[in-house]
Amino acid sequence: MDALLFNFFEEDERIETLDEYDDDKFNSALDFFEAIDDKKSFEELDEILKNGSDVNSVNFETPLFYVISKKMNLEMIKYLCDRNANLFFTNNCNENALHYALKFNLSIDIIQFLISKKIDINAQNKETVLHIELDKSKPNIEIIKLLIESGANLDLLDKNTPLHLALIKNVSDEIIKLLLSKVKNFDIKNEEDYLSLSIRNNSLEHVEMILQFQTDLEYNNKRSYLTFAIFSGCSIEIIEKLIEKGMDINAEDFGDFPVLLACKHEEYKKLLDLLFNKGIDDIKISNNENILHLLINDHPNDPLIDELLDKGFDINQQDVIGRTILHVELQNSRNIERIKKLIKLGADLNLQDKRTPFHYLCFQPLDLEIFNLFIENGANISITDINSPLIYILMKNSDIELIKRSINEFMKTKEYQESEEKSWTKLLSTVISNKDTTPEIIQFFVDTGADLSDQYYYGESIICQAIRAGQNISVIKKLLSFNLELNPKEYSSPSPIYVAIEQCPENNDLIKLLIEAGCDVNNRNVNNNISFFDLIKKLLFLFSMVTLVLKKL
Template identity: 25%
Template sequence: MLNFDGINHEIIEKLISSGVDINSPGTYNKNNSYTILHAAIDNNCEIKSIKLILGKNPNVNALMQKYGPIDDDKDGDDSDDDDDDNDNDNEMDGKWIGNSFRNYSPLHIAVTKNRLDIVELLFANDADVNIQVDNCHSVLNTAIKTENIGLIKLLLEAGADVNHISFFKVEPKKQTYYLDNTPIPVKLRGFAPLHVATKRNNLEAVKLLINEGADPNIEAKNNPFALLMAVCDRNYEIVEFLLEHGADVNRKNSFGYYIGYPPLNFAIQRNRLDIVKLLISYGAETKDNGEAIYIAIEKKNFKIAKFLMKLGFDVNVPDRYGNSGPVPLNLALEGFYFEIIELLLINGADLNPPLTPDESIAHIFYYGELNKILKEHIIKVRVLKRHTGKLEIVDLSASEVEIPHDEWEEEEIQKAEVWLESYELQCEEEIQKMQREMIGTSRLSYYEFLKKNIYQLETYVKNASIATVLSGDGIKKAFPIYSAILKNCFEKGVLRKELLEQVEKHLSDILSKLPHSVVIEIFSYLKNDDLKRFIKYLKMN
């Protein structure tokens, strides 16, 4: 067998003059499937050497085989878990590990070597830019992995298929399947060019591919969609670009399932509030996504949890296994996440159902700081209900929860009762203060603000004076007990205002022709979920 190690122009001349078969395989770098053209390109021979070989009419689309690990160039979705919490977030993490023979054409090798001059020469000699090969990336995928934009453009100009899916059959390192003691290659994953560009965080390549007709929702076997890859890699710019160009924020695979989680849940898991907001603005499913609030609490992410609750996520949703009860609150209580506990309580976390079949919420009253948080919430809500009766925005169900003393000593009960009376008096005094004082320069009292429904709140938060006061830090000092509830009402009003502004922006031509009172009447029939669905429809059309 011929040996092509150290091949150069002089050796090529001698081989050709000796009359060797130009397509005969030889050995190069311990691989015995190279042709002389493969070897010359791989060894970075000068262009005159390549021209000399091409002058002998070789098979420019001949394939050689190269064996190696599939994961050596980060082909898989190895979404690194770098959030410093020592966990393995989910099944999407971890590298895709395996070995495979890959079939390389001379064009593949020229691309890996970034030899644009040879690529152009091969095209001039009928090299196939879309050569169909098993167990190997397409030529375009290979170019994307070099991150050479000029090379990618050259292939696209030559007609490279932007939606071709390359499949790999892999012999796994960790687990091999046997039949009569013979390893069986397992077809694991497919890769479209958009997957490779997204995984490499190459926004410029993503833009090139989309502009050339790449399908933003292309599905490849056992591989996530490009949008999900970008979310997992926390790449806001690519996520935004894909969404702007038609990526489906709620897309499932052909079997009707998500790969792992929906993109929204992965964004929460990655602690990226900016991406969470972006996905929701493009219609990410929130109504039936009980997992989202659960993940935010698991990640101890107060800001994301607060944002989800402001959107109206159910804080009493059953957990991922369908267990009933105050699951989000239970999770926060178990982790002693005090900020999130208070947030859940303000947003209506139910204190009445049992935490487990053997333990009710009452048991939590015996645990130090949790004792104080829960009792304070029950009392402040109880006093507020005494004054208002029923509120639309503020959940008052906790007022019905009994504060247990059954297992306490007599002395402890007396101390608790003194504290309860004292705190209840403080609540009364603060409510009276809210009744007396107006918000900023407005003529609306803090107390009356609490009593407004969502449609009225949307109007009042437009008042600059009210918005300045309730969005500032001074409110906590003025009303230490009820400031969180006041802020929560304010934020719900702001959300309503923002949703209406988006609708008005899209329908300005129509709404401007209607009397303002009619517009207000129309919007009064639409809940926030209705507005979100409407906005999603308007963006898609």
């Protein structure tokens, strides 16, 4: 029972231990705590003390700690101290009465009274007295002033000094200014120092105050205050102040440089102007990217890009995924004049990030002029990612002159020479899948040597694929004009008439056209051995059954 009610602490000559209590003293101690809890008068408490209770008895805490935890008034605390309550007692968390009073938010007059009793203001458990107050949601500046004026050490650490903690929590500006005005050593560091924390808080006034006193201006071995400020998105004024203090404008920061980090800044134009005026080395590379990669990616319409192109950058610098400046341009603004300028400056049109710049150019419809510009400057039309640029051209364009030029260029390549038949099959299949294809394009392919009798998409004929692709009647007519086989004699390909009724049964003009061209309505489909007439019969039967059901509803 004794062990449950009493808490042992390190031996202290000023406090009696549990073994020194007899049962009468033990019961008297409990009586004293109960009397305090019942708010007995001082006279009544004196009577209990006379009967054997001890003002320093320990029941998990002393009466003084108990009174503080119950947030009782100054008079009660004075009463205990006048009767020799032990102000030097610390609990098992190494907290003294001042720690406890701050922890339980007691009034400033109680804090002042405890300090006046010469309690150790710089005693530490896990925290100093200043840390306890600063760690509150609303620190009391008057208490902080009192603690500092009473000798609280601003350099004591619990990993952080009080000023570190104030900056980390970004407490009120008034408190931070107070601490800054009282701190003597500005070079104390933990993971961060006073300057880096003020930069993180984007406070120009705090930065200016710290720069007056901090002598160590090396952030750490891999970072600089300037790059950190730019990366953190600090105001231009803070960045300018750091430069004025002599920060290296070309300092590396984990592989990054101020000029590159500036491209991500909210006020990047002003910041770049500032850095350029200070003579920054703008031809820096990080992650294999230079400033042009970043500006074109994040600010593709900025005129600064064109100004920088004349400064001698490596136009063919590839970033970590292989993109050159031209790749990035084609993925973003596709500014024709800038593309022309990059080519004129020597952009390699066949460097790959798996795709060449020519691939990215051909992902969207393009005009003949820009196509010719790429071809004339050495772009290879047959380099493949999954497909070659030529395939993308045929998917996206219906300009006959562009297609003629691209096919003629393709026919010069090694790929065409080595696999002519396979190449034509894939190219013509691509053309047929493009709904903007014209009869003139079909004629050009035939004139160039394409064999329309080949099997194309999943073994189907070219006419079946055209019907599935939803080609217009004019293209279907053009294909039919080449006397294609419309009635496969073996079940190696579906019948065009079956594909038509399956894909677009409402298109009477198409079905009529196919029948007039010679499609056999009795030809059976490869998949389920059903003829066109059998299919019609089934559809009519289903229609009649649905009608009958609807009439009965």
